[in-house]
Structures are given as structure tokens and as C-alpha cells.
Amino acid sequence: MNLSKRIAAFATAGLLAGATACPALAADAAAGMQKAQVCVVCHGPEGVSGNPAVPSIAAQPAQFIATQLLMYREGRRKDAQMSPFAANLTNTDLNNLAAYFTAQKLTPPAAAVDAAAAEGGARLSQQHNCVQCHGPALLGQQHIPRLAGQQREYLKTQLRGFKAATRFDMDGQMTSAAQPLSDADIDILANYFAGMR
Amino acid sequence: MQVSIRLKQLHPGFRHGAGVLAASLFLSSVWAQTPPPAAPATPAAPPSWQQGRSTEQATSTLHPFAPLFTGRASSELPFDKLKLPPGFKIEVWAEGIPEARSLALGDKGTVFAGNRNLSDVYAIVDRGGKREVKKLLAGLKAPNGVAFSKGTLFVAERHRITRYDGIEDRLDNPPEAKVVIDNLDPTSQAGHFWKFLALGPDGKLYFNIGAPGNIVMPNYMQAAIHRVDPKTGILETVAYGVRNSVGFDWNPKTKELWFTNHARDWISDDLPHDTLHRVSRKNMNYGYPFCHQGDLLDPEFGKGRTCAEFDPPALKLGPHIAPLGMRFYSGKMFPAEYQGNIFVAMHGSWNRSTKQGYNVMRVVIDSQGKATLKPFLDGFLTDEKGDPPMWGRPVDVLVMRDGAMLVSDDYNGIIYRISYKK
Numbered sequence: 001m002n003l004s005k006r007i008a009a010f011a012t013a014g015l016l017a018g019a020t021a022c023p024a025l026a027a028d029a030a031a032g033m034q035k036a037q038v039c040v041v042c043h044g045p046e047g048v049s050g051n052p053a054v055p056s057i058a059a060q061p062a063q064f065i066a067t068q069l070l071m072y073r074e075g076r077r078k079d080a081q082m083s084p085f086a087a088n089l090t091n092t093d094l095n096n097l098a099a100y101f102t103a104q105k106l107t108p109p110a111a112a113v114d115a116a117a118a119e120g121g122a123r124l125s126q127q128h129n130c131v132q133c134h135g136p137a138l139l140g141q142q143h144i145p146r147l148a149g150q151q152r153e154y155l156k157t158q159l160r161g162f163k164a165a166t167r168f169d170m171d172g173q174m175t176s177a178a179q180p181l182s183d184a185d186i187d188i189l190a191n192y193f194a195g196m197r
Numbered sequence: 198m199q200v201s202i203r204l205k206q207l208h209p210g211f212r213h214g215a216g217v218l219a220a221s222l223f224l225s226s227v228w229a230q231t232p233p234p235a236a237p238a239t240p241a242a243p244p245s246w247q248q249g250r251s252t253e254q255a256t257s258t259l260h261p262f263a264p265l266f267t268g269r270a271s272s273e274l275p276f277d278k279l280k281l282p283p284g285f286k287i288e289v290w291a292e293g294i295p296e297a298r299s300l301a302l303g304d305k306g307t308v309f310a311g312n313r314n315l316s317d318v319y320a321i322v323d324r325g326g327k328r329e330v331k332k333l334l335a336g337l338k339a340p341n342g343v344a345f346s347k348g349t350l351f352v353a354e355r356h357r358i359t360r361y362d363g364i365e366d367r368l369d370n371p372p373e374a375k376v377v378i379d380n381l382d383p384t385s386q387a388g389h390f391w392k393f394l395a396l397g398p399d400g401k402l403y404f405n406i407g408a409p410g411n412i413v414m415p416n417y418m419q420a421a422i423h424r425v426d427p428k429t430g431i432l433e434t435v436a437y438g439v440r441n442s443v444g445f446d447w448n449p450k451t452k453e454l455w456f457t458n459h460a461r462d463w464i465s466d467d468l469p470h471d472t473l474h475r476v477s478r479k480n481m482n483y484g485y486p487f488c489h490q491g492d493l494l495d496p497e498f499g500k501g502r503t504c505a506e507f508d509p510p511a512l513k514l515g516p517h518i519a520p521l522g523m524r525f526y527s528g529k530m531f532p533a534e535y536q537g538n539i540f541v542a543m544h545g546s547w548n549r550s551t552k553q554g555y556n557v558m559r560v561v562i563d564s565q566g567k568a569t570l571k572p573f574l575d576g577f578l579t580d581e582k583g584d585p586p587m588w589g590r591p592v593d594v595l596v597m598r599d600g601a602m603l604v605s606d607d608y609n610g611i612i613y614r615i616s617y618k619k
Contacts, residue, residue: 026270063265067263070266091293095267095268098267129256141584142584142585143263172242172244172387
């Protein structure tokens with residue numbers, strides 16, 4: 001039985017005995033960079049993704065990165081590829097990874113957005129109150145992710161998941177916000193966000 | 198069915214839709230060949246913290262602040278900003294307790310700390326001036342409430358209260374949970390589902406069931422404080438019209454119950470006040486959802502009502518200040534003027550453009566019973582217009598046997614100790 005299965009077994013029983021939590025040490029971006037070697041295989045060098053389906057994690061808010069990794073570890077957010085990577089990370093690892101990736105520059109590959117899509121995206125992101133939480137430039141804050149420059153297929157998958165209520169959502173905010181979006185709206189918003197710098 | 202329970206828990210603002218989804222997942226796994234017809238689209242309710250907003254408020258940028266769920270090292274925190282009256286000192290007592298919420302003290306000195314969004318209960322043991330932090334229980338449902346009596350730890354989850362007997366001798370091998378009372382959350386309610394838990398002088402367990410949204414008509418179990426006798430399991434309601442209380446204690450002299458209460462959001466920056474209440478007789482009703490702070494009729498539910506129908510608060514604490522844990526001080530360490538004071542942990546406002554709270558205050562009650570609010574621990578709030586405005590958030594206060602006071606901080610996962618020396 002590997003460690004994550006053992007933890008899951010204890011969690012099911014409602015008991016986790018004898019696990020001594022390590023005192024948290026100051027977040028260490030250099031240690032995070034060492035841990036990040038396995039992340040960048042998919043997420044791209046320094047967390048700048050070149051794969052439309054894989055999100056960039058460079059320049060995301062540190063609290064967002066640490067929270068999502070924790071939710072993968074705890075089994076609340078689930079992904080066949082991500083969940084096993086998160087399973088054995090300590091809170092110190094998560095804070096270190098967050099410190100490293102938040103400090104990287106997001107230099108997204110050129111994403112062609114035509115003028116009509118850009119205008120439609122700006123209008124929709126106002127209409128659906130994206131800017132109220134994600135910030136006026138959609139750069140994210142605290143536990144709320146940066147959308148500007150994110151990979152478009154990843155964004156579409158997330159928005160469709162929120163609309164279907166299948167995507168992990170801490171307080172129901174995004175599940176609610178995604179309900180009025182049509183498939184066409186989702187495509188326009190994803191294109192618009194992906195094209196932002 | 199594991200899946201359906203999880204989904205409901207994860208989408209508190211969308212419980213109907215999630216229930217439909219969970220049911221369809223369950224069905225599809227059982228009868229894979231005959232997929233159920235597509236469920237009709239159910240409009241998702243807004244998250245409960247947004248419920249009750251006006252149309253104009255839909256563009257508000259105000260939002261609750263999420264804790265740093267992985268905790269933060271005390272070495273990263275600006276302790277020099279913390280201020281206390283002369284003679285008092287604050288230090289880090291224990292760290293690495295992610296989302297440390299309510300506190301309880303064991304007979305042998307173990308401190309227990311619960312979680313709200315996370316699912317664990319921690320035990321912190323003092324070993325010769327060094328604290329050992331153990332994750333004691335895991336995989337629970339919002340175990341915010343912890344209480345201790347005669348060797349037993351009681352834990353309030355969103356749906357039940359359980360007991361762990363002889364726990365301090367078994368911190369590395371805790372016993373199975375025994376259920377004191379179950380089915381406290383039959384509707385898997387959104388909103389205020391986390392519970393505070395405390396043992397009264399009558400040996401009964403007192404706990405809240407909060408309102409299932411910001412401003413909604415509660416059912417007969419909700420927006421109330423209840424008590425259950427752990428010997429018999431008999432349940433009684435102690436106070437009505439309480440939107441959400443996450444802290445209570447008994448006056449050591451009069452044995453009367455006092456509690457803090459969170460008022461509704463989205464009326465204005467300055468209304469209504471959060472409140473402190475005294476329970477002096479049976480069946481008192483403090484007004485929710487009809488009347489707030491004893492003298493403010495609700496714009497919607499207050500129609501045709503009057504605040505004279507309800508019991509006023511003992512003290513208004515401030516709009517959106519978010520009072521959580523409160524304890525009477527009867528320790529031997531602090532100066533005489535602190536005897537009988539109530540210490541209140543103010544988690545701090547989010548639904549207010551200029552932030553306040555994020556501190557510990559004390560309530561002084563004079564011989565006429567008049568209550569006055571005074572500052573005590575300040576300095577977590579660093580920018581009242583900032584987002585976030587603070588670097589730490591007090592949740593509970595706990596008086597230790599030596600008279601020192603612990604303060605939990607769920608934002609950083611830290612417990613502080615406040616002591617006094619002449």
C-alpha cells in the first residue's frame with residue numbers, strides 16, 4: 001500500500017493517528033525550483049505552457065497555486081495526471097512550489113485573437129463580472145487565478161466543467177457564474193483571455 | 198454514495214444541482230447500460246455569501262478572504278506590527294496547524310484545534326516548552342467545534358457531534374468516534390453549516406446551527422443555538438433568531454450563557470452591527486431574519502414586524518466585524534481589571550469597503566451590567582482599503598490554566614500566546 005492509499009484509508013476511517021505535522025518553514029523558491037522539475041515536463045519551462053490543454057502556472061498568485069495543489073492532494077479536485085503528483089507533497093513543498101512559480105514571468109506564445117473576438121470577450125467578461133474577482137486586468141489575486149495569457153483549451157475545459165458542476169469549486173462561485181454561458185460565449189471568453197498579455 | 202456526499206459538500210451554493218448530478222453519477226454507475234435521461238438544466242444559486250445582494254451590488258468587488266490552507270511560517274510574519282496594552286507580550290505558541298479554528302483544552306494540557314474548510318482536528322502537546330503538533334483526526338466534515346470534558350474530546354462536524362473518550366492517553370492511536378447526535382444537517386445546507394461547540398455548566402453540549410444563507414427564512418432547526426445531553430442524546434433549543442454564532446461561554450459568576458452573533462451582509466458598510474448576547478431565560482429570540490441588532494428591521498423580512506417582538510443584544514460590536522470565539526477571563530495572570538472581562542476574537546470584515554476588526558477586543562461589564570468594548574490585541578489589519586487588508590485573522594481565544602491566553606489564526610495556521618508580567 002503506497003502512502004497516498006494509506007492516508008486515504010485512514011481518512012475513510014476518520015482517523016489519522018501519529019502524523020506529526022512539520023512546523024512550516026518560510027517558503028523557499030529555490031527549493032521550489034528543485035521540486036518543479038517534474039512539473040515543467042508538462043507545464044513548460046518555468047511554468048509557461050506550450051500545450052493548449054495544459055495551463056501555465058507561471059505568474060499565478062501563490063495562494064492559488066498552493067490551494068489547488070492542496071485540493072488535488074486532498075482529493076477534492078481530481079485529475080488523472082495531476083492527482084498522483086500532488087499526493088505526496090507536504091504543505092512546505094506546496095508553499096515552495098507556489099513561491100517559485102508565482103515569481104516566474106508569463107510570456108505566453110502569440111495567440112491570434114481577431115478584433116471581433118477581442119471586443120466580444122471584453123464585453124462578456126464585463127457582463128459576467130469576471131473582473132470583479134479576477135481583477136481589472138484578469139491577473140488574479142489571492143486564491144483566484146490569473147486568466148490573462150492562460151491556454152485557451154484549458155480555459156474552455158474549466159468553464160465547461162464549471163457549467164456542468166463537475167469542476168472543483170471551493171464555494172460554488174464559478175459554478176454559479178458559468179451557468180448563463182453558452183458554448184459560443186465560452187469559446188469567445190477563452191480566446192479573449194488567452195490573447196491577453 | 199461516497200461521491201454524492203462529497204459533491205454536496207463541495208458545492209454548498211449549488212446543492213440542488215449537485216444533488217441531481219450526484220444522483221445521476223450514482224445511477225449511471227449502477228445501471229450503466231441504460232443512462233438516465235438528461236437532467237433538466239437547473240440554474241445554479243449564487244454562493245451563499247452573495248445571496249441577498251441588490252442588483253447594483255452585483256458588480257461589487259467585496260469578497261470573503263480564503264485562508265492560506267497550507268499555512269504560513271511564523272518567520273514570514275510581521276510580528277512587530279502587533280500591539281497590546283503595556284505589560285502584555287505575544288509570542289508564537291505553535292505553528293503548522295493549517296486553518297486552526299476553535300480551541301479546547303484537555304485535562305492534561307493538550308490543546309485541540311478544529312478546521313472549517315479543511316477536514317482535520319489537531320492536538321498540540323506542550324513538551325517542556327516545545328510544542329508538538331499532531332494531526333489527530335482526518336477526513337471529517339467541517340470539524341469546526343471542539344470541546345473537552347472529563348477525559349473526552351467532543352467534536353462538532355456539520356452533520357453530527359461525536360465523542361472520543363480517553364483521548365489524551367491515545368493521541369497516537371485515537372479511538373473510534375462514538376456518535377452523540379447525528380442528522381444535524383439533513384438538507385446538506387449551504388451557508389453557515391460549521392458549528393461551535395462548548396460544554397455548559399449543566400454538562401450539556403451547546404452548539405449553533407446557522408442560517409442557510411445570508412438572509413433567508415430558516416427552518417425550525419436553523420438560526421438557533423441548541424444543546425444536547427451527551428448522556429441521553431436529548432436535544433433542546435436554547436436560543437432562537439441567531440443568524441450564526443461561532444463563539445459562546447458562560448459567565449463564571451451567574452452561569453448565564455453569552456454568545457457572539459454575525460449579522461447579515463449587503464445592507465450597507467455601517468449596518469447592521471454584529472452583536473453580543475446574554476441568555477437570561479428560556480425561549481429568547483434575537484430577531485433573525487426579521488430584526489437585526491435589536492433595532493433594525495430587515496428591508497425584506499421586517500415588513501409587518503417590529504423589533505419590540507425580539508430580545509435586544511447586550512452590546513453592538515461593530516458592522517461586519519465578525520466576532521467569533523469569546524471567553525470570560527477568570528485566570529490569575531492578567532491584572533485585576535481584566536477579571537470577568539469577555540475576550541472576543543474578531544475575524545474581521547469583508548463585506549465593507551473600509552475594513553475593520555482582525556483583532557481581539559475585550560468587553561468590560563460594569564456593576565450595572567452595562568457592557569463596553571475596549572481594544573486589546575491589534576495589528577493584523579495593515580491596510581483598511583487593501584485586498585487582503587490583513588496578514589492574520591483571530592478565530593478563537595482560550596484561557597490556559599496559568600492565566601495566559603491562546604489565540605488561533607486560521608489565515609496562517611498559527612496559535613499565539615498572550616501573557617502578562619508586571
